[in-house]
Amino acid sequence: MDTLSDLSVLVTGGSRGLGLLLARQCVERRCDVTIAARDQEELDRAVGLLRRRARDTSVTGRVCDVTDRSAVHELVENTAADQRGLDVVIANAGNIQVGPAEESGTEGFRSAMDTMFFGALHTAMESLPQLRESPAGGRLGLIGSVGGLLPVPHLLPYSCAKSAVAALAEGLRAEQAEHGVSVTAVHPGLMRTGSHHQVELAGDEGKEFAWFATLAGLPGLSMDALRAAERIVRALEQRRTRVVLTPAAQLGAKAYGVAPTLVTRTNELVSRLLPEPDDSGREGRSRWQSAVSALNDRAARRLNQTGA
Numbered sequence: 001m002d003t004l005s006d007l008s009v010l011v012t013g014g015s016r017g018l019g020l021l022l023a024r025q026c027v028e029r030r031c032d033v034t035i036a037a038r039d040q041e042e043l044d045r046a047v048g049l050l051r052r053r054a055r056d057t058s059v060t061g062r063v064c065d066v067t068d069r070s071a072v073h074e075l076v077e078n079t080a081a082d083q084r085g086l087d088v089v090i091a092n093a094g095n096i097q098v099g100p101a102e103e104s105g106t107e108g109f110r111s112a113m114d115t116m117f118f119g120a121l122h123t124a125m126e127s128l129p130q131l132r133e134s135p136a137g138g139r140l141g142l143i144g145s146v147g148g149l150l151p152v153p154h155l156l157p158y159s160c161a162k163s164a165v166a167a168l169a170e171g172l173r174a175e176q177a178e179h180g181v182s183v184t185a186v187h188p189g190l191m192r193t194g195s196h197h198q199v200e201l202a203g204d205e206g207k208e209f210a211w212f213a214t215l216a217g218l219p220g221l222s223m224d225a226l227r228a229a230e231r232i233v234r235a236l237e238q239r240r241t242r243v244v245l246t247p248a249a250q251l252g253a254k255a256y257g258v259a260p261t262l263v264t265r266t267n268e269l270v271s272r273l274l275p276e277p278d279d280s281g282r283e284g285r286s287r288w289q290s291a292v293s294a295l296n297d298r299a300a301r302r303l304n305q306t307g308a
Contacts, residue, residue, distance in 0.1 A: 004237055005029045007136055008083035010076070012036045012066050012123050013093030015046040016304035017193035018143070021229035022090055027053050029233075034079045036064040037093070046304050058083070066093045066119030069126070076126040086130040088236065090141040091123040096195060097157040098212045099202030103277050104157050108202060112157035117164040124172060124183075131181045138181040139236050142169040146189045146249035150256035150263060153271035154208065162187075173241060182239035186232050189249025190215060190222035194300025196293075206282030207275035214289040217296025221248055225299055 009026040013019040014035025023035050027050050035050070037043050043061035050059045060082065064075040080086045094116045097108045120142050131138025147155055148162025169185035176183055196213035216222055223246045235243040244250050256263045285293065300306050 003029070004031055004088060004139075004233065007031050007087035007134075008080075008085055009033045009088040009090070010036065010079050010086055010127070011090045011092055012064070012075075012119065013143075014090075015039065015042045015061070017195050017198075018188070018191060018225055018229060018232075019090075019092040020046050020049070020303050021193075021225055022092060022232060023050055023059075024053060025229050025233040026088070027057060027059060030055060030057050031088070032058045032083045034060040034062055034075075034083065036062045036066070036075055038063065038065050042304060049304065066091075066122055067114045069122040072119075072122040072126045076123075076130060080130045085134060086127060086138070087134040087136045088139045088141070089123060089127040089131060090143065090236070091120040092141075092143040093119045093123075094143065094161075096199045096212075097155070097202065098199045098208045099154055099205075100274075100277050101154075101156040103202035105202075108200070109157045109160060111200070112161040113164070116158070116161035117168070120165050121168060124168065128172075128176065128179075128181065132176075132179045134181075139239065140172070140176075140181060140183045141232065141236050142172075142183065142185055143232075144169065144185055144187045146187050146244065146246075146253055149187055149244070149249075149253040150260075151267065153267050154203075154274050170241065182236075184235050184240050185242045186235065187242065187244045187249065187253070188223070188228055188232075189244075189246030189252075190218075191225045191228050191245070192217055192222050192296045192299045193225040194296055194303050194305035196296060197300050197305045203277040204275040204280050204282070207280055210282065210285045210289055211274065213285055213296065214293050217293030217299075219295060222246070222296070225303065 009031045014023045015037035047061040144165040145162040147159040148166040173183035
């Protein structure tokens with residue numbers, strides 16, 4: 001089967017940003033969709049947005065903290081019971097820490113690993129028994145990042161967690177192939193999802209926010225989030241092993257694979273251009289930075305990132 005039409009889908013981190021758009025793609029394919037996130041109010045808004053696009057399908061929101069495996073077990077079991085099984089699971093829950101590694105501290109790394117790696121691990125382990133029972137052949141999508149394919153200065157907790165997700169996805173694919181379950185590793189580059197409103201900042205918070213928000217919204221470097229979601233869902237339909245989104249991400253990943261020393265030395269230069277940890281008192285973006293990232297600000301309002 002090369003389509004997701006009419007299947008049963010679960011998306012973690014589905015209440016905003018990329019996760020919301022992934023759920024929307026599935027709803028538009030007439031899937032029964034459950035989205036999971038930690039915040040009930042945010043979930044309620046997201047379910048309302050998705051139901052406007054639903055045609056004879058169900059959309060459900062469930063509160064779940066993916067760092068808690070027992071909560072994920074309950075999520076999967078209840079979703080499978082309500083939707084008569086599970087055919088597709090997308091582990092998308094995540095957070096982003098922006099700032100120097102020393103300022104993020106070990107707690108920043110632990111938070112990143114708990115949410116992104118262990119969250120993906122819990123989702124995968126609890127879902128696999130259901131996916132192996134899928135008449136359509138189960139599909140598991142683990143959302144990584146180009147930051148997991150090459151380290152990015154001032155995003156090291158994020159890069160470390162996403163690197164672990166990358167290894168998990170490709171290792172599970174090898175192990176689950178004999179059971180008819182495909183696992184797709186998804187590695188987006190910068191996308192205009194409005195995620196800059198949700199980042200956890202360390203060091204000079206004003207300057208860290210400014211550079212991240214600017215690059216994440218820069219046309220030509222960042223990707224339209226809807227287009228990214230469409231490509232990810234097509235990759236799941238085609239049971240692809242890996243998909244890397246944006247030309248810049250593809251170039252960076254290939255360069256790091258071929259010449260890791262050169263890329264690391266380039267990152268040394270990049271790191272010197274990033275903010276020092278001392279607080280400058282700056283509160284956010286300059287006028288020109290706000291102008292070039294306007295598309296990302298508009299995406300934040302559309303994709304439930306601001307609470308509006």
